[in-house]
Amino acid sequence: MSKSKSAYSVPTKKQKPDTYIFVVWVDNEAGVLARVVGLFSGRGYNIESLAVAEVDAVKNISRITIVTTGTPQVIDQIRLQLTKLVPVHKVAEFKREDKKVIFKEMALFKVVGKRNKIEKCLNACKKYNPVILDETKSSAVIQITALRREIDVMNKKLKPLGLISTSRTGAVAMTRGAKIFN
């Protein structure tokens, strides 16, 4: 890049990016998700995961949770750019390492195999509140809630035990204690 003949500057020193979670309260109207997601893609920001649903049917408010990576400067920009969108009411962001915030993802695992393999799977998932949603003689659908990397680990671990399909959500977040995001 630095040798290219360009009308623009070459990228200079890079800071290390961190993982952040954004929580965005928006009017639940047509196109609002496209505005938020378009902002990320248009400005070259990264989306690791995304979760969105209406949380207040009376006020018509949806809550979007976005996991992203960026340098502090980029994270600042993401917050300020999001705040500028007309249907956006409130934006909160925190670092993934932040101890004051819980964040969780859910995953559904479909395991096909003999009983003992399914039992082994359940055992392996023990730490992550496994729930059996569906069961036949030769299969089971197991739901767990955990952190992203924990689900990644389980995903690998269950493969040899008969895991044939995984479905997972984006992260959702909530502060600990009596405080809420502001």
Next chain:
Amino acid sequence: MPKLLTGAEIVFKCLEDQKVEHIFGYPGGAVLPIYDELKNHPSIKHILVRHEQGAGHAAEGYARSSGKPGVVLVTSGPGATNVVTALTDAYMDSVPLVCISGQVPTHLIGTDAFQECDTTGITRPCTKHNWLVKDINDLSKVIHEAFRVATTGRPGPVLIDIPKDIQFAKTKYKKPNIEKKFNGKSHNKFTQDQIDELVKLISKAKKPIIYSGGGVINSGPKASQSLREFVELTGFPITSTLQGLGAYPGEDNQFLGMLGMHGTYEANNAMHDCDLLINIGARFDDRITGKIDEFSPYSKKVHIDIDPSSINKIIKVDLAIVGDVLSVIGKINKTISKSKNGHSKSNKSNIGKWWEQIEKWRRKNSLNFKNSDESIKPQHAVQRLYELTKNKDTYVTTEVGQHQMWAAQHYKFNKPNRWMTSGGLGTMGYGLPAAVGVQIAHPEKLVIDIAGEASVLMTMQEMSTAVQYNLPIKIFILNNQYMGMVRQWQELLHEKNYSESYSEALPDFMKMADAYGCKGIKADNPADLDDKIQAMIDFDGPVIFDCHVDPNENCFPMIPSGKPHNQMILGPNDQEENKIKGKGKALV
């Protein structure tokens, strides 16, 4: 029971309540009900353009020269896609536009109907906000909100997409509720403490510089007045971005000229060496900063901007003041004046040495060029144009390229809203339609588009609009037969491989003027230039002025390549010593 109005009637009711006098547009199937309603609203005049991009740029010219939002009316599909360039241009340069587009009837949306496109989807990234109105009861509220979004905070374009069945549907009209809080987003967020801190910085500075931008113009003529008071109070030197020209008088001694890639030697060196940099309503654009790592390395930086997302986006600043330029400078001026000893606070006496240094840089006379008796030098043409029009209240638009930079360097602006140019997006073809819009807003004033022959051909069809409405715009073409700025970069960076930058088959602009029914003037001899320019000014009607200039002239000074502000290439005399090499090429 109150009277029920159709969607089309509501559109005009809203425009009337928003005090709109002119709309720029082009009819088509999906907006016919609105066009049908036009005849019942004599206070609103429709200007028929020849291409929807022209409507958008004309509305931009109208908005930038008058301070009022520009209104555009186009049809669905190609009508909407043609206006996208102008919307993006307005978005980049913070110009308030309200674009109303027709859409296929709601029951056909999503069926790939005739002239259907996803207008709100296409324009989402190039508007501040847009709306697809699917319920007639939302229409008046949406239109009024659209005007509010376009004109408040950092201004910008908005779009309202109205399906044809909504234009026919009937409902009650709702008046705008003025000054409703806008999602709780107020624009002035600064405190007196921040102002005090700035005043403290001002009083300590030894090498200060003010760098002002388009935000001052957008804040209104009063903001320019406040800026002038501020500059006078402090005695500080001031430079301006391309968009900010005119906010401070171009001929004043404290004005260092434009800064940035083609800015003056004194402005750029002052930016580099200063110890206090006060950015007022500018955004540290990459054409301004050059190499970020070495941008103004010794200075405390202050940034005044209405848009919080402009702050720390490119350059980290030491003090950020978020607010409207007029309110902020007003507060600063008051604070400085209030302190008993205005002089010691404003620190005029401490910066004598700095001014001496600036004068040294100034003596380089970085805008100089070698004039000629044989061919017209483009810089000379702009200078003559300025000398012959400076006593009139002249409005200037430009296209994009070398001629644009020469206009910015050699035409001096003393008032805000007199200079309309496409800076952020750099849209060739902007100037001619923009001139149409400016002339509509200021029918009695002299409006000149300083153009290049390549740019102007992109929207040439709008000459027909000018002739139709008898708009006496002057298209002053610096004709060098090249895409000059492209050629300049190819000369400096690509070993003179002039790939596709020469226009082989240019039209005869004299015949073109004839064909459009306006006046054509051609100049190729420096000796006749003044007389011909005067003839152009004196002619009551639109003119195409084909000024043949030296095709090999380059635009200097210029900041090249991997170099900071203090290492510029100056004019022809200086060039031999300063060859651009290696990695530097990437920065030009």
